[in-house]
Amino acid sequence: MTDGDFNVHYRDNYNYDRVERAREEKIAEKKRNGTWTEGPNPDGSNKFTRDEHEFFANKIDWRYSSSYGEYGTSSARAKEICKNMKDKNITVYSVHFGSSYAAKRVMESCATSSSTFYKADNESELIQAFEKIANDIKNIYLSQ
Helix, strand or coil: CCCCCCCEEEECCCCCHHHHHHHHHHHHHHHHHCCCCCCCCCCCCCCCCHHHHHHHHCCCCCEEEECCCCCCHHHHHHHHHHHHHHHCCCCCCEEEECCCHHHHHHHHHHCCCHHHEEEECCHHHHHHHHHHHHHHHHHHHHHC
16 A cells, blocks of 8 residues: 555546447457457456557546645545455555655554554664564464
8 A cells, every 4th residue: 555645646537338348349359250268257357468458448538637645636545445445344554654744644544543553764664564564464364
């Protein structure tokens, strides 16, 4: 998980109908040509060439969007993802490394609790944070 403080992402209007139609048409074409094989991924995700994937991506109306601070687009998306994970009782660990107060707030809000949030101000603290997380996960695994 990154804090999203400086992230830039591209998004569409969340309408993937054109992509889905193009994908279904490509599958039908491959079936007609005898080049389609059924397999473990019935959605065809591993059955397309790079050019075909690019063709599908070009069906999306991509829009540039940037994010600034705790309430920017990427930060809001990160918080939503974390909330959804916590709603499903998934323990979320987060580590803040840097000087941005807004980024720290995003990472704090993502963590399940204060005990799963780590702030590292230097390399040594960063290593310690990940060691603590690894030990915590190991203990959870061993107790099951």
